[in-house]
Amino acid sequence: MNTLTDFKEWLTKRDKSAETIRSYLAAVKRFISFKQEQTNGPVLVNQTTEEDVQAFVYHLQTKKQYKPASINVMLNALRTYFKYAERNEWIKTNPTTHIESVKNHKQRRDYLTTEEVQQLLNVIDHPIANLIVRTLAFTGLRISECLALEIEDIDFVKNLIYVRKGKGNKPRVLPLSAALKPHLLEYIExxxxxxxxxxxxxxxxxxxxxxxxYINRILNEATAKLGWEKHVTAHTLRHSFASELVRQSVELPKVAALLGHSDFRTVTSIYVHIADEELQKAVELIQL
Structure with missing residues (x-):
């Protein structure tokens, strides 16, 4: 019995993306390799314990110095794998049931204000790269989704953008911003x-x-020109898009839909933050 082959087939039938399947299999293989080094012998699924998984997490934290987000991706893969093993009665007890995700104590993510996005666009000389950055800022698209767009995915009559290759192979439709539309039209024509x-x-x-x-390199060069200390990537623009919508009091389910999140609680945990100066202004309103 080849559990990894069966697991891969199961993930494929569940319509998981090729990248998710690759990531999950790589995580399970890495865990198996770690356990083989520890026991100096074959790894049996039904002999894996909670302590084995905890030791793996500790190894990733201390020896490999992986970031919490990367470790949690691997943990999620292991949880899925052992849940599948449990469902097929390969194991009696799931060793990941009580394993908690690694807490990320990193401070809030960098994001850009609308003024900063404009400053960024002002120093990007490459015309198409500039338009890509503008598109990311006006749509909140993931960089992979943006670069996968085809000409026919832009409907200038209905003012819609068809995202056919979203995360997890989930398509969605976005409204085409009136501020972005003329830039795209000029470029296409x-x-x-x-x-x-x-x-x-x-x-x-x-x-x-x-x-x-290439786009992230352009952004890195642009931030250097501006003398910013912020680390700006294509994903920063997605984060900035969401943050601005939240700041403008757009309802969270609508923000989640635009971003392609199936659960608006993801928006709450990742994108909701208000600048410290705005909080300061808020408390100053109280006069006793």
Whole structure:
């Protein structure tokens, strides 16, 4: 019995994305490798204990110095794997049942104000990279979703953006911002019209597309020009989009829908924060 092969087939049938499947399998293999080194022998699923999983987490924290978020991704993979094993009666007790996620004591994430986004756009000279950054800021798209857009995914009549390759292969539809629309139209009717060999919305004659690594490098160079200490990535723009919506009192379920989150509580835990100066202004309203 090859449990990993069965597990992979099960994940595929559940319509998990290729990246999720790869990540889950890699995490389980890493755990098995760790346990093999500890016992110097074969690893049996039904002999795995809670202590084994705790030792693995401790190893990732101390020896590998993984960040809490990375460890929790692996823990989630192990939980799914052992839940599957339990369902198939390969094990009697799930060793991950009482394993808690690693707490992340990192301070709130960096995000940009609308003024800072404009400053960022002002120093990005590459026209298509500039438009990609603008699109991220106006849509809250993940960088992978943005770069996967094709020309036909933009409906300029209905003012809609069709995200066909969302996280977990879940498609969604976004409204096209009136402030973003003319920039996209100008690009498609101008520079983009000369590229015939690619269906990607954001494309160059040479490569037919753009990479997330390149966009993040552009952002890094832009923040250096501005002299910012903030670490700005494509995901920072997604975070900034959500934060601005929350600041403007948009209802959390609507924010979650725009971001492609199935549960609005995710928005509560990740994106809800108000600048310290706004909190200060709020308490100053109380006069006794």
């Amino acid at each position: 101008g520079q983009r019209s000369y590229i015939k060999d690619s269906q990607k919305l954001f494309a160059t004659q040479k490569t037919g597309g753009f990479s997330a690594v």
